[in-house]
Amino acid sequence: MPSPAAQPAQAPTNERPNARLFHHSIYSPRRIARARARRGLSVSVCLPARECARTVGQIVSRLAPLQAAGALDEIVVVDAASRDGTASVATRAGARVYQQAELMPAYGPVLGKGDAMWRALSVLSGEFFCYLAAATESFSAHFLTGLLGPLLCEPGVSFVKGYYRRPLTAGGLSLADEGGRVNHLVARPALALFYPPLAGVRQPLAGEVAARRSLLERLPFTTGYGVEIGMLIDAWREVGLEGIAQVDLEEHRNRNQPLAALTSMALAVLATIAARLEREGRLIGPASRPVGTGEAQLGSAPVERPPLAGVAVA
Secondary structure, three states: OOOOOOOOOOOOOOOOOOOEEEEHHHOOHHHHHHHHHHHOOOEEEEEEEOOOHHHHHHHHHHHHHHHHOOOOOEEEEEEOOOOOOHHHHHHHHOOEEEEHHHOOHHHOOOOOHHHHHHHHOOOOOOOEEEEOOOOOEOOOOHHHHHHHHHHHHOOOOOEEEEEEEOOEEEOOEEEOOOOOHHHHHHHHHHHHHHOHHHOOOOOOOOOOEEEEHHHHOOOOEEOHHHHHHHHHHHHHHHHOHHHEEEEEEEEOEOOOOOHHHHHHHHHHHHHHHHHHHHHOOOOOOHHHOOEEEOOEEEOOOOOEEOOHHHOOOO
């Protein structure tokens, strides 16, 4: 029997049509440091990393002055057993480095980026967390201050997403705003269809996220590529649109993957959304059936780690 069609989510009452928008320039390092000190709050920065020796040292080096200025408390790199020396580069630059397989080993092998982010919660000490992409090129400190700004300076914000221009570099040419293909072709249309209140989120797959510890510990973490879209939907369910902010970080550059390599990412994003629709009773079956396109296969819904608040951490 065919599965019933999925229905759009109903927005919680009294919400605006879009999450609040800010520009990074209004949050200087000094403003962040003063707000953090005034409220007595601690901040942890986490960079999940895999083969990022070329970029992670520069990122940590540009975060270190912010730590010295009082804008953050700790810089942690969670390394995926990189063979290019990522861990050594990050350590020399001043980060505290963990191997992801050493964190919460009772849960078995680490299942991708989302799993590493979840396990990192067990060693981060801050009351506010900020996840940054370790593969970012030409990193600027405003990525951090921009993300922290709404959490520290705007009332009622619990979850912050960065957004930016994503150039696509190919054959020596750089095409403005042509990057982020899975974001534009899969994630945003799916949110508009099934979660209309989130249709205004400009970069739902952005790895640049800041949030309160108290919120992240209540959320499940989808393993692999589905972590960002799952975290966004689940955060919205917890705090509503008024608790979410977006910050314009201007431009983000990193390595662009070939089109064929994006299939598994797109499938993971769709499967993560489908799993939530199924959980909500708005879709029956597809998230648990084999799905495949060409060589990319996704045999079941992505594994999810439980909210850390209910987990005993060794």
